[in-house]
Amino acid sequence: MKLNKIVGDRFKERPSDCVIDSHALLVRGGYMKYVANGIFSSYTPLVRVTDKIKKIIREEMDAVDGQEVLFPVVMPATLWQESGRYDSIGSELVRFSDRNDNRLVLGMTHEEAAVHLVREFGQTYAKYPFMIYQIQTKFRDEARPRGGLIRTREFTMKDAYSFHTSQSDLEEYYKRCYDAYNRIFARAGIPEVITVQSDSGIMGGNISHEYMLLTPVGEDTIAICPECGYRANMDAAESIIENIRDKASKKITEVNTPNSTTIEEVAAFLQAPLNKTCKAVVYQKNHSDEYVILFIRGDLEANETKLTNFLHCDIHPAVITEESGITAGFIGPLNLKAKCVTLFDNSLSNTNNMICGANKKDYHLTGFDIERDLGKVIYGDFAKITEGGICPNCKKHSITVSKGIEVGNIFQLGDKYTKAMNMTYLDNEGNAQYPIMGCYGIGVGRLAASVCEASHDAYGPIWPISIAPWEVHICCVRSDTPEVKQFADELYQNLLKKNIEVIYDDRQISAGVMFSDADLIGAPIRVIVSPRNLKENIVEITARDKSFALKTPLTEAEQTVIEKVTELKKEIFDKLK
């Protein structure tokens, strides 16, 4: 394709609304355009990238016996009522009515549609196992879309659903998908993606993994143990706290702590370490506004996902009213009058000589001994694991915390959906059973942006050849020079004939602008044809990632480009082994 034909503008300035590099570069490079919050249109270069990603995904899904199907974007509410999710999912599920007042939803995931599609087919054990997948547009009304294509409201996703007659069969298949996913990310150019144990959240089921690209701009937090290889999403990583009791418990004493409303202020005022304090974190349930107070050691942070899973409902940070009976800034477990759900993190178990709120303005208690003063309470794991914390696997103080982008996930769903939607099969003894499901997702646009995030410089994306919009970029510098133009034209045509994907820039513009555009388009191989090069009887063939820079005789130019394309493609597959 000729570059002067590409619809879309490329420009130099970083757009002010782009926080992360991949977003800025994909906007600057004419890949995407903002339409509304979390909604974008794609230009041809991005369509070419995502088409290649889809092709890789299809090949790997077909290789694990997947069958491509297509579910609707718009589904009847009745289908989601069958699973119970019409009511249990919050406002990220878009609900609306059609012209006949039938309630509909926009698909944000398709477990219900998958069960619906195979409910009759899967009535006998002989049909199992099977896996169906689709690549389809989804819409999730995210509260906070961010990072360009990293978290959008509308997105293209590959979602797969497998059906099994036993947990062991699911696990065997799960392992195949696990490997297929690693192949997909490696083929897309990010073999460095790691798997972490994840929280299953609204999907149901227990065992699940996320595929994470570690990057400081990621919005997921991951606990990694370099000692034993344990890796988990913060939401799924158990926080283990070894509490050491002081030998003697002091007397409980009310102390005046004027104007000290945060636990840090209180600790500083009373000259105590944070881990000798007990702080309160207050939420409200989304559906009822009921208050939920979590008591947790002052040096730790609450993990909302763990709370949500425990409560089986969504929560939000509380708005504390006067009528609530809650004394904001001075909340403590003793003499708490407010009507609320009270939870205690494991970090408070067995503690003494703690500082906590006195439920009275400007007062805290010291010498709080939770078991002596409160009696038996039930503790739970509601804290975030911390850097240097205890590894849930090897128990060493070895946890490191990193940020990552979730580029894919796989879940063992169990029979949550088949049971709720009454899908059964007859086993080989003629008994009705619920099939066991797995599900497997990859966001196509997010994967494209993640590769860009993992592989770029200040000037543009550095696309791996497997998903680059074009493989080769020919820059014809001074195309007003007939010999230069003629050589570049011929090279372009000859490479096209050899099925090389070429973008050809023969505009009469400065070499600077030409190279800037080439950087933004990010083809892995660049060929520079110029009067100076021609005088030396060479072309320059360089790698976008700077791994090579050749001066190749004109007569060998075509062959060298073809060899380099082949070589780069082979490198991708070599990393799979």
Next chain:
Amino acid sequence: MKLNKIVGDRFKERPSDCVIDSHALLVRGGYMKYVANGIFSSYTPLVRVTDKIKKIIREEMDAVDGQEVLFPVVMPATLWQESGRYDSIGSELVRFSDRNDNRLVLGMTHEEAAVHLVREFGQTYAKYPFMIYQIQTKFRDEARPRGGLIRTREFTMKDAYSFHTSQSDLEEYYKRCYDAYNRIFARAGIPEVITVQSDSGIMGGNISHEYMLLTPVGEDTIAICPECGYRANMDAAESIIENIRDKASKKITEVNTPNSTTIEEVAAFLQAPLNKTCKAVVYQKNHSDEYVILFIRGDLEANETKLTNFLHCDIHPAVITEESGITAGFIGPLNLKAKCVTLFDNSLSNTNNMICGANKKDYHLTGFDIERDLGKVIYGDFAKITEGGICPNCKKHSITVSKGIEVGNIFQLGDKYTKAMNMTYLDNEGNAQYPIMGCYGIGVGRLAASVCEASHDAYGPIWPISIAPWEVHICCVRSDTPEVKQFADELYQNLLKKNIEVIYDDRQISAGVMFSDADLIGAPIRVIVSPRNLKENIVEITARDKSFALKTPLTEAEQTVIEKVTELKKEIFDKLK
């Protein structure tokens, strides 16, 4: 692929809710499943068919310099307010609110999104012309989805938008797209598709064509003149009426017509031909419920599209209330007291001695002379053209009327959208101009169903090889016979190695069930391996369309299949020339 692995059931009985054959066969063959009114899921065989259609479309769109882009399914209402269509389109446009009460719509077409995407890019004449297209899910809340995939609410569509600096440039490009569309339909296996002039409806613009597959089950009506080649959608075909006045006009006379409320009853009662009557057809405007009364010759039918275009608003058949002042069954143009819009079809111009309603229960008038009795009124073309009617082109009484399915359409839009959305470019003299647009649509699922409608028998679809889910179907009859199984297995593997798309049935079932399934899957070439054939040292290689039936020696089986695949593919392309 092995047939016993395909997810989805095939069955014999025609589903009672399927009116047309393609719908029944696609359900019976395990291609699609009903999810909600006008909403379906697709199984793998249909995904394979539509993927091939998409590939053909992409190749032909790229060949006319199209660039594939992707617009969102969900768009902000503001975008549609810019064009004015947020208010002008009726309830087929789905509108809803997101979590922040922003109004959104589901894309049913993407002119607004197209202008939005290129508004900055297209600011100077040097960038023109260009064409962008997408293949994307759309949703249109149809009042009456029907015919399976023929008219759905959710559908996958290729929609293309071209931008030009002059009408002549648009026309030149329009011609290229016109030809590209003919190639697409021919390559998809229905070269018999014809183009007809169409009504532009809500799309704006003037010149447009529809591509029609003529079939009695089509929902569009087409006027064709075999004499001169004129072809138009009924909605766009001018109805020309030659009225002949009786020599003398009789006196106007009120006659008692008890219980005669339809024009047929009145004509029969008064023993007059229908073309000597003037009937009233009553509508109401959708937005205001204002009455619209059309007077038209009794033997003709009103065309609602022509009325809608004239009135610039949607209408529906009227509910006549007592307060309206309309005397249902006896409405006439004289002494009409009701407050309403009154329109006259050309068919009444210059008529005399007509029968019309007297606006009085149980009475009609005879001897009505429209010009004598009513004075000057304005006439318009509001009637449907009729079989044997006058051709608007060659003026012969030669019109034939056929039914068809609209498989694609192309429109010259003019500057309707660019003007409304203020997209301008600077021409070569530095003046701001509005670009001129064309748009070009094909419904992918409807095309698949249309090919099935055009090419099937009672037992299943007869897919053209270009879009068949598989090219070759191997039936291994009596797969419990080791030699049979071994030969069939090897043939299957060898054909796969040669990149032939094979579906392989090695189930231990009766030949009857096996052949029924093969008919439903509709692969163009069938290979039957059986004990009896093996005894004769042959396989049977037959065409689904019965065009050949070979008994081929075992040693030549593979080669013959490959040759037949090549031959059938070549036949498709031969029809392009």
